[in-house]
Amino acid sequence: MPAQCRLDCDFPWAGQTAKEVVGAPAGTGRENKTPRIADDTMEALLAWVLVMIEEVGPDIRDAWHEYQQLEAGNHHSQARYTGTREERLREYLSYCRGHGFALPGHEGGDVNYGHIKRLIGIPKAHRQELTVPMLGLLADSGLPIAPFTGIGLITGQIHGRPWREHPITIGELPTLVRLLSAALFTAVCYLSGMRPGEVLNLRRGCRDADEKTGELLVHGFRGKGFDRVPDQPDVSEPLRPWVVVDVVHAAIALLEELHDLPLLFPSSLIQAHDQRPATVNARTGRAMNDDIQNLISWINSAYRRADSSAPIPADPAGRINATRYRRTLARFIVRKPRGLIAAALQYGHVHTKVTLSYAGYADPSWLHDIAVEKLELIIDHVEQDSQRLADGEHVSGPSADEYRARVERTASFEGRVVTSVGSVERLLEQMDPAIYHGQGMTCVWRAATAACRLAKLALGLPDDDAPDESECRSACANLAYTDRDIEDVQRRRERYWADAADPLAPKPRRDRAAAQATQLSGIIDRHHMQGVPGAAERTA
Known part of the structure; x- marks a missing residue:
């Protein structure tokens, strides 16, 4: 560059910061301004995350496995179909008639030809348009057309009822897989105290347990530090442990069953970008935040409370994002x-x-x-x-x-x-x-x-x-x-007196309840005698 276009390499403004140059208050910069998630919102979100882990997640996982097997042509149901495409279709239509199955369809009432090709084991490279004879076979089959294309079974329940009325459809399956991943991320991130980036970079096989104490552990890489190498964390430090609860281990186990990629949260389980392949890249924090918001929206649209309100109420501080989990966990540990x-x-x-x-x-x-x-x-x-x-x-x-x-x-x-x-x-x-x-x-x-x-x-x-x-x-x-305290003691004493007077209870249990009630009565009597400052000394 010409001399007049070159930038001076020295630090400008004689070492002053930008705020000092413009005269703005410098501040300390130490205050944690990350807003906590409101109790009602976080409790409801965590409750639904547990429902996803225990009831909804296994059904999504099984449907996703079935879809992938059908797509790859190695599902056990495809073994019955052999020969040409037309011969496979004839066998499929005969099977549907024999078992009373409807043809898979779209919401508009049309037949889902793509899924039929998938069901009869036609390889991807040969799934071109159906021939005229094949279309004729479908038209003359006389089979009804289902209003959707379902996959998998619904076994999970919410309050004693199936979590949905019909199987998961092919069209919504990728979205449900993404929402399940967001729910499992929430469980791991919130209940461990880890940073979002630390969770996103967890690897398969990170679960462990302390041999001496039995404590459950998760091994990962720290997300901060001057000597940290983000692209190669194993270069700067070995794995470090976090002590967690069993729900975190359950979430990680479900993630490991959901896919076989090395990262628990790959860039995408559906269709990763060519520049960020899922085999070596984790999902970005921004994408996961969007997934969390979509999870909340899906729950609130699919389910309602008894009073018709949203299951997960809106947070007064606005949008839920992963960085707020860590801040909120501290409050719950101390307050509850x-x-x-x-x-x-x-x-x-x-x-x-x-x-x-x-x-x-x-x-x-x-x-x-x-x-x-x-x-x-x-x-x-x-x-x-x-x-x-x-x-x-x-x-x-x-x-x-x-x-x-x-x-x-x-x-x-x-x-x-x-x-x-x-x-x-x-x-x-x-x-x-x-x-x-x-x-x-x-x-x-x-x-x-x-x-x-x-x-x-x-x-x-x-x-x-x-x-x-x-x-x-x-x-x-x-x-x-x-x-x-005495109000609580009085309530406990009443319960013990009731147990002591229960004619159906064994005598040793009645005697024990009476002794406990008598002991609490002594505490109550001494409180009334010694409650006023100085009364205890005068009584002595």
């Missing part, structure tokens, strides 16, 4: 199903797995979202606890005073600007009052006096710095009871 106790157990389990690093290269980045969600949950719980105490809620139990002190100390926090993951983690350490609301009790956690921890240590189990409700002991010094 049992508040902070469930969060502590799940978070502690995953954190332990990362700490042990499972060969040293696990990816803990999605736990940052969990830390933010846990911090928000703690703030919400402390605010509720503080308000209830101010409204006169009674607290009893050995840790009642400690409960009040921790709530009062933590409730005085007025907020702080958080700009990084490190800030969240430090703030979480300072803010966490270690108060866990469980079923009919509240744990004011202290490791030294925790009965569940001591029970685990006595059995030689690992020492977790979090309560384990399944090992909770009624004599634990960490317990406190709020009015909310």
Whole structure:
């Protein structure tokens, strides 16, 4: 280029960023702005994904296998047809008459000649137009014409009824295969915490299980890192594991049965582009996002709730895409199903797995979202606890005073600007009052006096710095009871009294129920005696 047309190789603007040049606020860029998927939307979507895995998916898989076998000419039903094309057609028409079958048709009422050629095993290279004698045979056969061309059988059920009234048609089969792949992607991506790109690049045979713990694993390549080579991930690092649940393994198993390609999510199962062959290319994130949206649209158009509303309600934040799964999972781990106790157990389990690093290269980045969600949950719980105490809620139990002190100390926090993951983690350490609301009790956690921890240590189990409700002991010094807890205890006591008075129950069971009801009555009585601050000391 001439000198006046050349670009200077030095960085312009004296090292200033573009925002600094125009005077725009720089910002921190650390805030995760990916919107979560609303609870109602995500719960409904996940429920339908499970239906696809358990009921609908196997029928689509079988129909797809049958179609491919018919297309390749190696289906067992094609063995009866031999000879010329006309001879094959005569045999087919005789078979249909003998079994009372209709000819495959189109919605307009015409015969589906292409599928008839496929059924009688005519190779693709010889599927030209039917001859006049063959058309005459079809016209004179007297066989009825079906309103569609079905393939496979419908065996799956939804609420006790077949998921559709008639078999899958040839025309809609490719679309259903694509939607099934989107449903299986959703199960793997959402329930594993993996990034969308990491899921799309999973290979056949990625399922595994830990020999020592029995934990289910999925092996893949990480999706981020300065030393990562996207086109050749195996060059920069070995496979790394993710701990998953059995639904993820079930989804991967169905994917491996759906096709025989090396990638679980190839570029296309129907007709891949020549420049991106399915044997070496995964489906793009944009295409998968479109597939997810089409899956939701198909479910909402094919099924309705009892009140005629859509099975999967629209999300207030807009279109569902795969990047939102990871963000939403963090909220569900922390918020459901049992508040902070469930969060502590799940978070502690995953954190332990990362700490042990499972060969040293696990990816803990999605736990940052969990830390933010846990911090928000703690703030919400402390605010509720503080308000209830101010409204006169009674607290009893050995840790009642400690409960009040921790709530009062933590409730005085007025907020702080958080700009990084490190800030969240430090703030979480300072803010966490270690108060866990469980079923009919509240744990004011202290490791030294925790009965569940001591029970685990006595059995030689690992020492977790979090309560384990399944090992909770009624004599634990960490317990406190709020009015909310006592309401739950009263409901349980009524059930036990009912079991104790059941004349049809065996006597040992009635005696056990009566003893449990009596024990709960003691908790309730002590609460009413010690609920007001200072009453326990005066009673003593």
